[in-house]
Amino acid sequence: MPKHAMLELAITLPPRGSGAVMRVLHRELRAAILDGRLKPGLRLPSTRILADSWGVSRNTVMGAYDLLLSEGYLFARHGAGTYVAETLPLRTERASIIDETETEPDARLNALWRSPPPYLGKPWVSSMASSHAIFRLGVPDTASFPFHIWRRLLARSLRALAKVPAAYVEAQGRPLLREAIANHVSFARAVACRPEDVVVTAGTQQAFDLLARILVTAGRSTVALEDPGYPPLRAAFVAAGAKLAPVPVDAEGLVVERLPADTRVICVTPSHQFPLGVAMSMRRRAELLEFARVNGAVVIEDDYDGEFRFGATPRDALQTLDRSGSVFYVGTFSKSLFPGIRLGFVVAPPWARRALITAKQCADWHSPVMEQDALAAFISEGHLARHVRKMRKLYSERRELMMSSLQTHFSPWLESIPSSGGMHLTALVRESIDIETIVRSARQRNMDVRSLRSFWDDGNGQAGLVMGYGSSGPEALTEGLLQLRRLFPASAPARVVWGSSRLVAESR
């Protein structure tokens, strides 16, 4: 006879008040523990919850728990609930087949695959340092985010949803959100688009993944990526089976003349190259679009922090300049709101739209409804524009602080790359110091700085330092720069007069 699933026990329990209920509960729980359905270390629901979900009295459940506790099948942690005992007389057959060490996916997965397994790699880490670390990369400051407004809009969306029958909705994205996004990018980035050109995605990562899936033929399509570049983008195209062509970047952005002739897809960050921070020149933009037109290639324009440009004349998006329907414009709300929202979008040329929507539906049907609706209101009521304007000012000040400190106190070793936007800075190593050791030391001291090496395709390009300034305020950045400076050689060339008190004073 098959064992009963626990929640369904209520159905076969004897009548209440007979005392038999407790005995059945006890027997079934013990059986479940012994045969491994309830695992060692599992925390049991509270007696209140269990009594409620089984429709029995709480005393009955407590009686069964007490018996199991006295028999050693359960143990209680004071104030922290009741757990299945870690050591039991019997080990189940099941437990023995579970590989507790879990070093590598086992031969099983290799046996299932016959072509190179794209998912055998480790998931990349978002940040090795804690979320309180300084210089975190790609993470915005949410201390100034109007969470009270966001909470109000979420509550409003939820109230509206509660009034209509539940439903699966449009894979392309909620119409009001697509309208809001179309307006936003038309105004903020001069990207010409209509609501029907927009496909809502789960952040930039899903945009890359879906585009890789519709644009790449495994084993055949050559995809050009900026080198250095963004590793998670590379991961999406590797998974799709693309032949990757790393292409160098100089002070004008991607070196278009180095694109292989058979390139089918070109991924670029023209506003603010990741990680170097340079903007692609107008000349290069024109060359790139011409290359795409002549060779029948498409361009994926990742405008991950395009909202945050300071002072310098902004350049039009490639999508704005394109006249041949070659450009997919990718935007995200991870930087302008916060990464936990998981919403981004693609502005797609009409010829690819249906394939992209089908891929989105195949991937996860649609993005969460409530958050889409709240974001639509957040944009269309002007909160996004207002927040971006505020943050642009804050980030601009932090960038000034960083640049000035790097130029003043790190100039013997580092040369920062001019950049006019975003939330990070990259500096090249000027002299032959061991930057990898400095990075390791810094990371041990809660500074989330990165070595530029980790962004090169072969891990072997020019050495440098990549530092985020989005998530920390000026005091923390100043303190961080001070600490970072201590990790560099103590003796600097004579022209730099060095003193920790001056660093703080000068860099503000």
Added chain:
Amino acid sequence: MPKHAMLELAITLPPRGSGAVMRVLHRELRAAILDGRLKPGLRLPSTRILADSWGVSRNTVMGAYDLLLSEGYLFARHGAGTYVAETLPLRTERASIIDETETEPDARLNALWRSPPPYLGKPWVSSMASSHAIFRLGVPDTASFPFHIWRRLLARSLRALAKVPAAYVEAQGRPLLREAIANHVSFARAVACRPEDVVVTAGTQQAFDLLARILVTAGRSTVALEDPGYPPLRAAFVAAGAKLAPVPVDAEGLVVERLPADTRVICVTPSHQFPLGVAMSMRRRAELLEFARVNGAVVIEDDYDGEFRFGATPRDALQTLDRSGSVFYVGTFSKSLFPGIRLGFVVAPPWARRALITAKQCADWHSPVMEQDALAAFISEGHLARHVRKMRKLYSERRELMMSSLQTHFSPWLESIPSSGGMHLTALVRESIDIETIVRSARQRNMDVRSLRSFWDDGNGQAGLVMGYGSSGPEALTEGLLQLRRLFPASAPARVVWGSSRLVAESR
């Protein structure tokens, strides 16, 4: 000189109060309309929002808008905002290349692909009927959902999130949610698992998609699917390049002996076969697990509505019975909460876990943080168990109503398949009536009934009717059955005494 992105105009605007600001705004807006950056029909932001985001006075923006209105570049809809005019003297080059008709993805996409393009299909529709239709399939009733509790838990999660720096989080899913899920399925479905065995996904669809991506070698792997079965599941495996093997289902579930010997992946719905509704017998479960063990195949167990079983002895999940680490157990909160939440999970064997997590990170990094945290609290505080218990009673009553009506009033034509759970019923066509015509008529009358034909692999299996009863209350279902009955032949065999008043009376 490149055109400015609109939001950045503020930077180059003349000093306030000079009158020149308005003229620059006017000139730039007109230029943007003429060169197609602002498209015909686009709704402009309100003057308040624009003034706020550009840091100019509202009067200035109104002045520029008024000028453009008088020149015919804009038009105003009373109370509905200001729009870019639909007809303009100049058409941009850009507009001419956009294919407004958009019938098929054009040759461009075909040229990029050299192997069969899996995404050229149309996205499937979730429901052709409106969300107020009767008999909707796969959609729960949310009228009884405790939205007030959900709103409170969301607000609490958001408050907690607002206090910590923003961050990208674990691709596998938030630890507290994985712990809550592990407890939930251990108790509710006797699925033995620990938090580290759980991978959180964007609903069942993403679970299928990620599993297809890690388990299928394109062009080589044979994947067995139940026939009839769930079309979106098929879509995920087609996209991964699987060789599909439709396998018949009988009253005991999947006919295991019909599995091709080279099958690598077997997708089943053992608790409540979709769409037939039968439960897989214990004998077949044992045969299936033995097949997987002997042939080195894996099983994907889709337990989409496993919480909703009524009365009959529940059978253990395949995952519970498995002793060789062959089973991936897939669960969802689309039915126990609502589909808009987009959260589900996979309980994965240890050997596949790392690949699955890497695939999840590649697909969308991680699921939204706030909703994961709120769901963790919803489960661990007992709200899910309570809600499921309440809904099980409601759905059970509706099923009784449906079964009784089908047996009493549709028995000359339909034979309902015994089923002891879930939110839908399937009936086979007993006599040679034209069920497709009846389905079409019903759908025109706002009844979301489906023809069983649409769930067969070749569209040509036995005829039948699939009806959901999850989303409608007993009054609506009774009314719907009454309307549906009118679409069947008026004259029934003599043994059925027919009267509309009796249908209502008897079926309750």
